[in-house]
Amino acid sequence: MASLPSSSQDLVVLTPSSPSEFASAITSRCYNAKRPARDCYPDIIFQAKSVAAVQTAVRYCVDRKLKICVRSGGHNWEGSWLQGSGTALLDVGDLNSIELHQADKSVHVGPGATGSAIVQALAPHDLFFPGGHCDGVAIGGFLLGGGYGIGFPKYGMGSTWVSQARVVLPDGSVVTASSSHEKSDPKQAAILHLIRGAYTAFPGVITSYTLGPSLPTKPKGVMSGTLFYKLTDWPKAFDLAKTIHKDGNDAIEITSVMTYAPPAVQEATGESMVTLLGLMIWGDTPEESWELWKRYGSTAEGLLVPPEEMPTQLEAENVPAFFKDLYPSSTRYQTQVFMGDKAFETLQGTEEMESLIQPLVDMWMSDDKPPAPSHTLLVCVHPNLKSKVHGNQELALGYTPDMGIQTYAMYTDAGQDDTIKEQLDKAHAKFVECDKFHTSLVEGETKRHGYESGFACHEAFLKTRQCIQLLDPDGVFAGCPK
Numbered sequence: 001m002a003s004l005p006s007s008s009q010d011l012v013v014l015t016p017s018s019p020s021e022f023a024s025a026i027t028s029r030c031y032n033a034k035r036p037a038r039d040c041y042p043d044i045i046f047q048a049k050s051v052a053a054v055q056t057a058v059r060y061c062v063d064r065k066l067k068i069c070v071r072s073g074g075h076n077w078e079g080s081w082l083q084g085s086g087t088a089l090l091d092v093g094d095l096n097s098i099e100l101h102q103a104d105k106s107v108h109v110g111p112g113a114t115g116s117a118i119v120q121a122l123a124p125h126d127l128f129f130p131g132g133h134c135d136g137v138a139i140g141g142f143l144l145g146g147g148y149g150i151g152f153p154k155y156g157m158g159s160t161w162v163s164q165a166r167v168v169l170p171d172g173s174v175v176t177a178s179s180s181h182e183k184s185d186p187k188q189a190a191i192l193h194l195i196r197g198a199y200t201a202f203p204g205v206i207t208s209y210t211l212g213p214s215l216p217t218k219p220k221g222v223m224s225g226t227l228f229y230k231l232t233d234w235p236k237a238f239d240l241a242k243t244i245h246k247d248g249n250d251a252i253e254i255t256s257v258m259t260y261a262p263p264a265v266q267e268a269t270g271e272s273m274v275t276l277l278g279l280m281i282w283g284d285t286p287e288e289s290w291e292l293w294k295r296y297g298s299t300a301e302g303l304l305v306p307p308e309e310m311p312t313q314l315e316a317e318n319v320p321a322f323f324k325d326l327y328p329s330s331t332r333y334q335t336q337v338f339m340g341d342k343a344f345e346t347l348q349g350t351e352e353m354e355s356l357i358q359p360l361v362d363m364w365m366s367d368d369k370p371p372a373p374s375h376t377l378l379v380c381v382h383p384n385l386k387s388k389v390h391g392n393q394e395l396a397l398g399y400t401p402d403m404g405i406q407t408y409a410m411y412t413d414a415g416q417d418d419t420i421k422e423q424l425d426k427a428h429a430k431f432v433e434c435d436k437f438h439t440s441l442v443e444g445e446t447k448r449h450g451y452e453s454g455f456a457c458h459e460a461f462l463k464t465r466q467c468i469q470l471l472d473p474d475g476v477f478a479g480c481p482k
Contacts, residue, residue: 002063004044011053014045026082029074029093031136040082042069042089049094051166051174051207058205058476059172061088067478070205072111073138081200083478093138095207100125106163106212111140115149115158116320118211123317128218129211130155135320140206146197146395150319151282153250155216157395159196164210167191170203170476190467197396198464203472218316221283223290225297225311226276228265228304231258231364234275235353236302241277241380244296252292253280258364259375269304273364279311286313360405368423370409371416379404396464 007013014022025045026036043066046057061068066088071081073093081089096112098121105127109118115131118139122128130149132142139158142149147158164178177191194202195209229237234256241254255278261271279297283289297307314322360376363369409420 002060005056005060008053010048010050011056012047012049014047016041016043025091026089029071029091031073031075036082040084042082042087043085045089045091047091047094051168054090054092054095054168054205054207055172055174057088057090058168058170061090062170062172062476068205068476069200069478070140070202072140072206073114073136073142075132075134075137076141076200087478090205092140092205092207096138097208100127101212104213105215106210107215108208108210109139110208111138111206113139115139115142116317119150119317119320122215123218123315126218128155128216128316129161130158130216131320132158133320137320139209141199143195143209144197144199144202144206151219151253151280151316153253154282157196158211159395161211161215162192162195162209163212165191165195165206166208168205168207170472170474174207186470190470194396194464194467194471198468200478201464201468203468203477217284219282219284221281221286221289222314222316222319223281223283223286223293223311224314224322225279225281225293225308227279227297227300227307228261229275229277229302230271230304231273231275231361233302233304234258234357234361237275237277238353238380240296240300245380249292249296251282251288252296253282254278254380255280256378256380257375258360258378260372265305271304274304280319281311282316289313360407363407363423363426366423368419370407370420370423371411374407374409374411376405376407379406396460396467 004015005011005013014025016022022041022045025047026041030036046053048054048057058068060066067083067086069081069083069087069089071089071091071093072095074081092110093112095110096114096117097108097110098113098118099108100106100121101108102125107118107122107127107129114136115129116135116137118129119131128151130147130151131137131139132149143159143162147160149155149158162179164176166174166176168174175187175191177185177188177195179192182189182192191204195206227237227240237256241256244252244254257276257278259274259276260266261269261274265274266272277300279293281289281292283292293311297311298309300307312322357378364376407424409424411420
């Protein structure tokens, strides 16, 4: 039986015998300010700062039959890197190096490096990577979720840029999986498949990624404009979104939101709730972005207030911070559903759309709606994104959902939890009952409906399970149910 490793420069070991330090190591890295319950706490925490330290931690856990949960950033709202008694938390947030290789326009990064930091490091070299929308999202979990990031219609899912990954496997060995050996080596093929969408079920510890080669050139014409509609005029916003999809303009990232009207809009119109359509335009040049804004933004009809003549121009590396500043909050509760059998762009007429969207409208028009600045995000996946993903590399989760509906209650008083959950779950239940939607969350971020429900098709689930079985036959890594 292996003895407990001593803390060192490369490996910090924490146990419940130091309660304050132990709790701080868990909660200080939580993106959501709602702290996890103590029955979710692991038996031990390892903070690794080198590959050798990761190997030491893994071998100790295997010897003690502790299941391993891995955390790189802590942005996962579900907190599924905490699995309770009988587990160890292996934190690799300090593996956050960023090393640029200018010769082939690639970048070598640790799992703890944030997308924000990577984009900023690439900017002086005129390169770009589509990292997470939120400021500070670590690349490890982001890529394991597929990498649905900034500028996704134009640049594709972040995970499709992974050409190589170094991984510590359940037996403590280190494998470097490369896309150049993906067809000839089953183990490397399994690793690369799972990196593209396995979430917390990944059966190993990723210690570095290579993104590239030939990363995109940094876009010089990034602009953000917002179109405001009455809440009940959401069909007009969707019609414009469908037009942009139909035209195939992948330089436009669309954000459709039901939320509280900004003070200036509320004062000018008397409307307290709005449907807004955000157009983030990823033009290679300012001229390209201006032309797209003139085509879709300046000419939009049925708006609550006139469209902006001068949308905000941004540096690409500042976009994550820009999103973060829109909705400042420390406490969140989330529900989500994904569309099943129909593509967003094929939905016909207001009547069919109303059958899907009306639960949201009812919720936002009720007296007990979530407090400001809560919002519902309607994600309509761009058709070009799906073709890029599947023409390049298959995501572990399978076919990308056509439409996602995510309601975020954002607030600062955790005492509002019961009221928030009751209201959001009412709306959420209506989606679950609708045969056009499926869900991977039942009660906000607190419980999973079963790992398979997160996959778009049964075949994708089976392939992912086979890859996990190949790499981790003894179930050393906790992740989600296998």
